[in-house]
Amino acid sequence: MRVGSLLLSSLLLLTACGQARSSAVQGPPEAPGKAYDVAGRFDAQVLGSRLVARQRGWPGPRMPVAPPPRKIDCKQLKCVALTFDDGPGDGTGAVLDALAAHRARATFFMLGQMVTDETRGFVRRMVSEGHELGNHSWDHPSLVGLSQEALRRELQRTQDVVRQVAGVKMRLMRPPYGSTDKGVEDATREEGLSQILWDLDTLDWRDRNAALVAKRSGEAKPGDIVLMHDIHPTTVEALPRLLDELDRKHFTYVTVSELIGSLTPGKAYHKE
Known part of the structure; x- marks a missing residue:
């Protein structure tokens, strides 16, 4: 009986190893x-x-597992960095769908308070589809004038929630309203975050008009960082049209880090 039991155990072990292999x-x-x-x-x-x-x-x-880094030479290609602020929100899924349809990568500057049970799936999807994540504070105050403790809390809480949800340590931040000063520079440097502003503001936050947003975005030049917001339905509606226009002009869609290359924490890049 002991011999039979040993044989049976060996067969089961071999089967398990074969299944694992x-x-x-x-x-x-x-x-x-x-x-x-x-x-x-x-x-x-x-x-x-x-x-x-x-x-x-x-x-x-x-x-989520991000795709491997790409080798893109924006000195040779017509690169544009599309960026989206203030999400993730209800329209973020449609934004990701439109970007995927055009094989476009973008950068999302997120508010920590917007990362909820309902939206965390969008954040994880951003990572798995090769988009870049950026810190846009916790609840969108002007960082200028905050105490250093309050400023760091705005940044750190958002860093923490995105790391918890997606396993990503963000390296970029966009100050709300583009408002920055020496205090913001110091805090972002300590947090390891580079400040990213923009070149082209589509004004989609002011003009909730899809045709107008698409027209303004279509005026992007090579090397531009374009500012949009994925929380506005009119921007979501405009995105397929503006991507069609930029496709027609043979643009390559890159993340901010792909566009700029080496980034210095605390430093501000691309002023409108």
């Missing part, structure tokens, strides 16, 4: 505890970070 070859299984890279290979570091996330009570069994 087969799973590794075929790609990620459905088990939530496993972690694989974009090529379907097991990654112990990713698994470790996700297990820590689960222990801390962070939402979801998996953190």
Whole structure:
């Protein structure tokens, strides 16, 4: 009986090993505890970070995996960086759909208070589709004039919630209203954040007119950072049209970091 039991145990062990090996070859299984890279290979570091996330009570069994970095030479290509502020909101999914249809990557400057149970899926999708995430404060005050403690709290709370939801440490921030000073520079430098302003303001926050927003966006020049807001239905409506126009002009859609390259924390880039 002992011999039979040993044989049966050995067969079960071999079968389990064969199944595990087969799973590794075929790609990620459905088990939530496993972690694989974009090529379907097991990654112990990713698994470790996700297990820590689960222990801390962070939402979801998996953190999104970003696609590999791209090599883009904006000195040779007509690059434009589309940016969206104040979300994520109800229209963010449609914005992501339009960008995906044009294989366009963008940068989203998010308010921490907008990252909720209802919108966290958009944040995770941004990462998995190659978009860049940026800090836009917690609840959109003018950072100029805040105490250093209040200023840091605005930045850190947003850093924390995005890291919890998507496993990303953001390196960019956009000061609300574009308002910045030496105090904001000092706080962002300490937080490891570069300040990103813009070149082309579509004024979609003022003129809720899809045709007008699309027309203004279509006037972008190579190297521009374009300011929009993914919380306005008229901007969501305008996006397919403006992408069609920029496609016609042979623009390449890049993230802010792809456009600028090396970034210095605290420094402000691209003033309107």
